[in-house]
Amino acid sequence: MNTSANGTDTATNTATGTVSFCGLCGEPAAQDAQVVQGDTVTESERPTSDAHQSCQQRLAMEPPRYCVTCRRRMKVQVTPLGWTAECSRHERLTS
Amino acid sequence: MTTQPNPRRTSTYPILETARQQVLANGEGLNESQLLEILELPDEAIPEALQLAHEVRLEHCGEDVEVEGIISIKTGGCPEDCHFCSQSGLFDSPVRGVWLDIPELVKAAKETAATGATEFCIVAAVRGPDIKLMNQIKFAIDRIKQEVDINIACSLGMLTQRQVDQLAEWGVHRYNHNLETARSYFPEVVTTHSYEERLETCNMVKAAGMELCCGALIGMGETTAQRAELASQLAALEPHEVPLNFLNPRPGTPLENQGIMDGKDALRAIAAFRLAMPRTVLRYAGGRELTLGDLGTREGLMGGINAVIVGNYLTTLGRPADADLNLLVELNMPIKELQKSL
Ligand code: SF4
Ligand SMILES: [Zn+2]
Ligand SMILES: [Zn+2]
Numbered sequence: 001m002n003t004s005a006n007g008t009d010t011a012t013n014t015a016t017g018t019v020s021f022c023g024l025c026g027e028p029a030a031q032d033a034q035v036v037q038g039d040t041v042t043e044s045e046r047p048t049s050d051a052h053q054s055c056q057q058r059l060a061m062e063p064p065r066y067c068v069t070c071r072r073r074m075k076v077q078v079t080p081l082g083w084t085a086e087c088s089r090h091e092r093l094t095s
Numbered sequence: 096m097t098t099q100p101n102p103r104r105t106s107t108y109p110i111l112e113t114a115r116q117q118v119l120a121n122g123e124g125l126n127e128s129q130l131l132e133i134l135e136l137p138d139e140a141i142p143e144a145l146q147l148a149h150e151v152r153l154e155h156c157g158e159d160v161e162v163e164g165i166i167s168i169k170t171g172g173c174p175e176d177c178h179f180c181s182q183s184g185l186f187d188s189p190v191r192g193v194w195l196d197i198p199e200l201v202k203a204a205k206e207t208a209a210t211g212a213t214e215f216c217i218v219a220a221v222r223g224p225d226i227k228l229m230n231q232i233k234f235a236i237d238r239i240k241q242e243v244d245i246n247i248a249c250s251l252g253m254l255t256q257r258q259v260d261q262l263a264e265w266g267v268h269r270y271n272h273n274l275e276t277a278r279s280y281f282p283e284v285v286t287t288h289s290y291e292e293r294l295e296t297c298n299m300v301k302a303a304g305m306e307l308c309c310g311a312l313i314g315m316g317e318t319t320a321q322r323a324e325l326a327s328q329l330a331a332l333e334p335h336e337v338p339l340n341f342l343n344p345r346p347g348t349p350l351e352n353q354g355i356m357d358g359k360d361a362l363r364a365i366a367a368f369r370l371a372m373p374r375t376v377l378r379y380a381g382g383r384e385l386t387l388g389d390l391g392t393r394e395g396l397m398g399g400i401n402a403v404i405v406g407n408y409l410t411t412l413g414r415p416a417d418a419d420l421n422l423l424v425e426l427n428m429p430i431k432e433l434q435k436s437l
Binding site for chain 2: 025026060061062063065066073074075076077078079080081082083
């Protein structure tokens, strides 16, 4: 499935699952994200919303690296006029 | 963009007065100590230094701007430890190893050519190419040459003499291998290979008749004197092109907390590099969006820069291609055509 770059939004759901992680830094996206591949996320690991605001700004200048659903590192290809980012389990993002 | 060279104009800054005569009129680049004076000019002198650098560029290179697209054929997993690089496999970087297939590469070459670009540089994150990569490169070059009218450049790390000869034979017209930083600072930034090894590849490339593209990455914590040293060491190599990168600190790399270089220092560096190398293609490369923003991008193009990378970089995104191409139109700077670059 192809989605646009705004599929990396940390605050919305995608067609394939809840957005649990930030596409840029890979940290949990929201307060209700409790589990990361079997590990419990502690309060100290949870980034502040300010941190993710800067991630959102940075996503204008770099492609996402983490799947927002499962936090796997994605295969990212950057070309002069676009990019794709693909999770082995979830969606393929393009721009 | 119709400024005419004026060797008789006077300046309140002696080094600019000297540069006007030595570089603009005589075509002789500044030496290391003179470059340091440029890099230490006060803020008020920056516009004058950029204006002079612009006049030097017009006089010795002409008004054309060379446009290039770059692409990674093999991303990530590099065994080297360049401390700025998110593609080193030795750091905890979010960049995953991935290969680009040839149809995608050809498609990207076509899209790049459609922007008016004359250069398409294929890059691999490797210490040097192995047989598999060389075979991929040969196949890619053949396919691109069949389908796209564009010059092909490569950047594949350190080469053997045989590999240099093969690339030249296959029609690679320019090879990129950066010095990155001053010789005196290099061991702080890279420990898995030496400055001398880099120089060796650069010299073999030139001897084989390929154009040498040899760049700099500034803002890595080097001193101003080391920046002057770097410009002077690059000038001594006489590369056809110098891509000028500004550090974009990458997560997980040893330089992730380095901070972004001051924009005024970046503008001083642009002027200095042009005054060191009056005839070289001086290209805006990575990091300018962060360091200089839109206004600084314009100032650099009016201050000695005469080439741009269009669109995205290898792992990060650049300004939209249209933004740069429209800016060139606005500045009345024609894009270099293919026949002029052959
Ligand atoms: S050799 Fe190139 S790809 Fe490898 S770490 Fe150094 S800069 Fe990065
Ligand atoms: Zn984030
Ligand atoms: Zn996933």
